[in-house]
Amino acid sequence: DTEVTQTPKHLVMGMTNKKSLKCEQHMGHRAMYWYKQKAKKPPELMFVYSYEKLSINESVPSRFSPECPNSSLLNLHLHALQPEDSALYLCASSQDVGQGFTEAFFGQGTRLTVV
Amino acid sequence: AQTVTQSQPEMSVQEAETVTLSCTYDTSESDYYLFWYKQPPSRQMILVIRQEAYKQQNATENRFSVNFQKAAKSFSLKISDSQLGDAAMYFCAFVYGGSQGNLIFGKGTKLSVKP
Numbered sequence: 576d577t578e579v580t581q582t583p584k585h586l587v588m589g590m591t592n593k594k595s596l597k598c599e600q601h602m603g604h605r606a607m608y609w610y611k612q613k614a615k616k617p618p619e620l621m622f623v624y625s626y627e628k629l630s631i632n633e634s635v636p637s638r639f640s641p642e643c644p645n646s647s648l649l650n651l652h653l654h655a656l657q658p659e660d661s662a663l664y665l666c667a668s669s670q671d672v673g674q675g676f677t678e679a680f681f682g683q684g685t686r687l688t689v690v
Numbered sequence: 691a692q693t694v695t696q697s698q699p700e701m702s703v704q705e706a707e708t709v710t711l712s713c714t715y716d717t718s719e720s721d722y723y724l725f726w727y728k729q730p731p732s733r734q735m736i737l738v739i740r741q742e743a744y745k746q747q748n749a750t751e752n753r754f755s756v757n758f759q760k761a762a763k764s765f766s767l768k769i770s771d772s773q774l775g776d777a778a779m780y781f782c783a784f785v786y787g788g789s790q791g792n793l794i795f796g797k798g799t800k801l802s803v804k805p
Contacts, residue, residue, distance in 0.1 A: 606791050608792070615798075616797070617781055617797055618781075623791065625790060665733075667735075669791045672789070672790045673789065673791075674787050677740070678725065681727075681736075683733055684734065
């Protein structure tokens with residue numbers, strides 16, 4: 576199994592809603608990532624979770640909150656989002672970090688629309 | 691800070707012909723990896739090819755090969771015998787060995803394949 580599975584594939588939410596994006600991998604990878612991709616732009620890193628430690632891109636607002644219940648699962652909780660947060664959210668995993676990084680495996684993404 | 695530059699926003703190639711996509715990067719690190727990822731309309735980022743900076747030999751994967759010029763900080767992708775399924779957005783990406791595996795992407799090149 577070389578898949579990273581993201582659910583849901585599409586999500587429409589209001590600015591007062593609370594929702595969660597789910598990401599799962601069963602490859603035994605030690606690191607998981609959330610990237611945000613605006614239309615016609617490259618992905619930008621939001622969070623890295625590896626070795627039970629969370630690293631945050633300091634530019635990410637607090638209305639995005641990652642959670643790692645176990646080593647195979649990485650959720651992204653969304654609260655009080657703004658229309659400019661509408662984007663494709665990509666989850667990825669890698670076997671290791673640092674010298675052990677070889678490649679990142681990506682999920683199909685969640686297309687988020689904030690209305 | 692590391693940067694990745696793709697100077698060709700769009701490229702077009704005739705089916706069965708060869709096309710080269712350009713990428714340059716800037717870094718002061720000596721231990722790093724370079725990647726080409728493909729993103730078709732299905733949205734999933736798919737690894738095309740990987741190059742370790744310490745390897746002098748250019749990486750090859752079937753119809754895909756790179757021209758890695760370390761001194762010039764250049765990393766171009768050559769696609770031979772182009773197929774309709776090669777049509778996608780192609781991103782050049784960089785990660786350095788001491789990092790958490792956070793990929794830094796170029797702005798991408800949209801490749802069209804004409805039948």
